[in-house]
Amino acid sequence: MKHFFLGKLTAHDLPHHWYTIGATCFMLVSLLAIAVIVIKTKRWDWLWKEWLTSTDPKKIGTMYMIFAAIMFFRGMLDAGMVWLQQAIAADSQGYLTATHFQEIFTSHGDIMVFFVTMGFFFGLMNWIVPLQIGARDLAFPFMNSLGFWLTVAGGLLINFFFIIGGHFGNTGWLAVAPLSQLEFNPHTGVDYLIWSLQLSGLGSLLAGINFTVTIIKKRAPGMTLMKIPLFVWLSLCGMILIISAFPVLTATTFLLWLDRVMGMHFFTTGSGGNLMMYWNLIWMWGHPEVYILVLPAFGMFAEIVSTFSQKAIFSYVSMVCAAVSITLLSYLVWLHHFFTMGAGANVNSFFGIVTMLIAIPSGVLVFNLILTMFKGNVIFTSPMCYSIGFIVIFTIGGMGGLTLASPPADFQTHNSLFLIAHFHSMIVGVALFGIFAGTTYWFPKIFGFKLDERLGKRAFWLWLIGFFVAFMPLYLLGFAGTPRRIDHYEASTGWQPLYIIALVGFVIIVAGVLTQVQQLFVSIKERKKNLDTTGDPWNGRTLEWLTSSPPPFYNFAVIPSVKSPDAFWEMKKSHQRPEKKYENFEMPKNTGMGIYISIFAFLFGFAIVWQIIWLAIVGLVGSIVCIILRSLDEHTEYELTAEEVEKMEKARVTG
């Protein structure tokens, strides 16, 4: 009976460690504080109607950004705890137990990849993709809201082990089998990992489908495929990767869960299970995934460098070809993550060679950016600084990547801190720098005022210096034979000084993050000084700068027609603007259904982690019923007439 109501839950699963108690208190107090503020200021109605139930991609984008930023602080705390442990754990256990240490880097990886990097990218794409292709909305506005809330549900679930359970997986971010099997991981930590990735993976898949369809179907008249802005092109490549790769993640982690709970033998050590199959499957998703994380950033850098060099990109065609070839090649390289499994020389060299081929389009990307600056008039704003930083770090990281791509070299550098340094070069130097550059660049479009430049540049320098101080020692530690993920080591190895330097680098990065927070607050406080009244603060080239900052909720009163990739630049040069001929059009209504479905999905995820069958059924049936109800609702849009639009446009100009 008890098992029916509570599943595997016992009193022992309530918080009783210092970190679970601390995190639980922190989460409850924050929730309480937000609730008090909302109730005191009577903002609940506003919050619900204007934000939470919104189907406006600009608002969903902002919510993605806020969510990703919150998760970023969680992930950063994890990084700090890992580095601190490693800096002090020479000839001692440090301040963390081995299992706790392993849980921390596991959640660091999952949070940074699924919720921070992807969250920020979806946020930026929601902000900018419709504006750049001259669309009023995404193809499926409700699906957009649902995708966001499912990601939030996943993010909640990944942090929920603090409150109930006390354990996360200690398997590394990919939950590698057989370490993630029940035999080696009997507590529910791995289940939390699996189901939070299931929920957020579903959210990402929905977003991927949505953006792909939007980019294919909703472009402004005249915008052929070879005239869409590069950020949109590279996002499209990323989204196609999501559509084709994420189902693999869903299936693989689901099979792992069947192994764990249903006693099946897909990836077990005995009884015909094949542990190597898990590695193949998870990396068939995992390698495209890392390109999902960097492709949109490449696109942002292309646009930023072009705008601030005040010159068209050197070779638009090459850029698109490079993006498409990276997309295709990314499916063919997964085995380079485990050359050391002993596949044999022919297989290993095939995957090594394909991996090296990726260096060609990557090189083209870099040369393209440099040649765009050539003979330009380069303005060094902070997004431009991040772009230069990106080129430097990406090249250094790429050299590490090519080293790892050669199987004999990989045997020595695999699973070492050299590898850690390589992929952090890519994730920090490309993805995060792209996110910072893109956010600074497009912030005035969404909020109507620029971010403070002086603090932005200071943050850039702290990030850049911090990056080198934190990650260069890791490259060297790799050469010193340091495996990744170790919680303590012998002092005689001589690793400690390098670990300490890395920790100093982390402190510098934290100073950079705090500067960014300060930058945000100062910019909001002094927004009058940095107001953007023109809608075009950077002398931009693409369509998003045509409309006002912030844009009206319908983005464009009149959909412009497009003649070149730099559509807005052409309009400015020829002094032509779209005619003010207003037409009737339809806009999506707000809906809370995304939230309801995600609440049920969260309940389902939580229940299935603890094997509470009745709650799992409630969650599953509830979410399905909600989806059916939503499908039966035929009044999901309302019409704006030409007169209403004209009235609003006039009010905006005078007001």
Next chain:
Amino acid sequence: MKQFKFSLGICAVIVGLLAIFYVLQHEKTLITHPKGTIALSQLWVITTNYILMLIVVIPTFIALFMIAWKYRAKDPKANLAKEHPPSLLKQMSIWLIPLPIIAVMIFLTWKTTHELDPYKPIKSDVKPLTIQVVALDWKWLFIYPEQGIAAINLIHFPERTPINFRLTADRSPMNSFWLPQLSGQIYAMTGMVTPLHIMADGSGEYVGRAAEINGKGYAGMTFLAKSTSQEEFEKWVAEMKRSPLRLSEKIYTELSHPSIDHPVTLYSHVEEDLFNTIVMKYMQHPTKI
């Protein structure tokens, strides 16, 4: 002020490069101080790749900074002279820049991957020594089938003699066997045998590690490898034979239970065919775990 910051930056880069050089030449940097033929060749691959890449990367960096400096906007408002988009041929020419280097690297990869395949025995006049390795939670068991002895977390082998490792695992997830100064990694997995061939150039002591996360005892799963002259190795084997401990099936079952920081243990006798029994255990159906 600007000039001061600029020189400070240059100084920081120089100090950084010197520090990198200092660490790489330091004897505790194991990979740049190989003591065996395989590790030496692997270091050669790493170095050659880096030199090849730097041929492109250094000019790229110089071009990047020179262009960024030369074309910085003195007057941000200044409109550029009319833009002339480069011809398609010119645009596509940037694909040629990385091509030759990548071609050389691909050729090298094919060649060295086959030469340094861990499955490939090392050519030598000396008769090779076989050592079977079993990764257990969280210790390494080394079995010398020819000598009939075994040791935990310690291997001893003669110098300039090819060593044929055969690796597997038991009741442990995936493991990676790594002796940085002698060779790169190879995985040890349950129900499977992976080979690895190494040869030490001289006598010495080397630290080996597990390099794939496998649970809470992961960081402590280290072992010591000693290479000595043939005579000293034979002396060691004779000494081992006097050890009172024998690795019977019962003792092995106890041993296969998880333990952290297991001390070095020497066994004078090993159950015959123990290694194959361990591997085959996972082939049978159903397995009791």
